[in-house]
Amino acid sequence: MGLDHSLKLQIPFENARQAAIAKEVLRPDPILKPQDFQVDYTTDQNVLRVNFQSIDERVLRVGVSSVIDSIKTIIETIDELDTPSISTGSTI
Amino acid sequence: MLLPTATYCGSDTKTVKFEVNPTDVRYQTTDGKTTGASPYVLNAGQVDRDRPSEPRKDVNGKITALGELRARLTGLQDDINEFLTERMELAKGKKPRLAKQEQRIESEIKELLDGGDGDDDADGL
Numbered sequence: 288m289g290l291d292h293s294l295k296l297q298i299p300f301e302n303a304r305q306a307a308i309a310k311e312v313l314r315p316d317p318i319l320k321p322q323d324f325q326v327d328y329t330t331d332q333n334v335l336r337v338n339f340q341s342i343d344e345r346v347l348r349v350g351v352s353s354v355i356d357s358i359k360t361i362i363e364t365i366d367e368l369d370t371p372s373i374s375t376g377s378t379i
Numbered sequence: 380m381l382l383p384t385a386t387y388c389g390s391d392t393k394t395v396k397f398e399v400n401p402t403d404v405r406y407q408t409t410d411g412k413t414t415g416a417s418p419y420v421l422n423a424g425q426v427d428r429d430r431p432s433e434p435r436k437d438v439n440g441k442i443t444a445l446g447e448l449r450a451r452l453t454g455l456q457d458d459i460n461e462f463l464t465e466r467m468e469l470a471k472g473k474k475p476r477l478a479k480q481e482q483r484i485e486s487e488i489k490e491l492l493d494g495g496d497g498d499d500d501a502d503g504l
Contacts, residue, residue, distance in 0.1 A: 291389070291390040292387075292388070292389050292390060293387070293388045294385055294386065294387045294388075294459070295385065295386045295388075296383065296384075296385045297383060297384045297385070298381075298383045298448070298452065299381045299382065299383065299448075300381065300445075300448075301381070301444055301445065343470065344389075344463045344466040344467045344470060345463075345467050345470075347463060348459075348460060348463035348464065348467065351459055351463070352413070352414065352456060352459070352460055355452060355455075355456045355459075356414065356456075358452065359409075359431070359449050359452055359453065359456075362445050362448055362449045362452070363431075363432065363435075363445075363449055365445060366435050366443055366445035366446060366449070367435065
């Protein structure tokens with residue numbers, strides 16, 4: 288049985304830096320059952336692209352909702368803590 | 380305006396696109412319908428301490444762009460969750476037929492084995 292259920296998520300941020308931060312924060316999260324579910328994070332300028340692949344709808348629902356929860360936390364954290372003085376820094 | 384989108388593609392090559400309507404109240408709240416504590420737990424008197432915070436507002440009282448994005452993403456998450464739950468139910472509806480078939484085969488096997496035991500008993504084993 289292949290990973291024939293997929294979902295592509297596109298989230299535009301205010302700028303490319305924020306999208307890159309989100310990608311780098313999400314990337315280390317381990318996938319517990321890579322044979323059943325896979326996630327791939329990329330950025331295209333200010334857009335974070337998340338590609339999910341799953342064995343079925345149930346696993347897809349759990350995985351997608353969990354990643355979206357994480358993205359919402361990242362957005363909230365950037366919104367609360369990423370002050371203009373920090374944003375001017377050249378490193379992530 | 381920051382508008383998240385999603386595209387689903389299933390095994391039956393069905394493609395569904397999810398888009399946000401920023402004027403719809405569904406996409407203006409961080410309190411999602413399909414996330415958080417279940418109504419059963421809340422009705423039992425539990426307090427939802429993990430409830431998401433409201434979208435952040437700037438000094439002028441206007442919701443920030445990222446606050447709006449978080450609310451829209453919450454609505455999009457609800458759309459995706461509801462859609463996939465529906466698909467799960469459909470898949471479940473297909474399963475009983477297979478389950479029935481498996482049950483029939485299992486009962487046939489059991490019957491054969493039971494019969495075998497009976498014969499063995501009859502032989503005095």
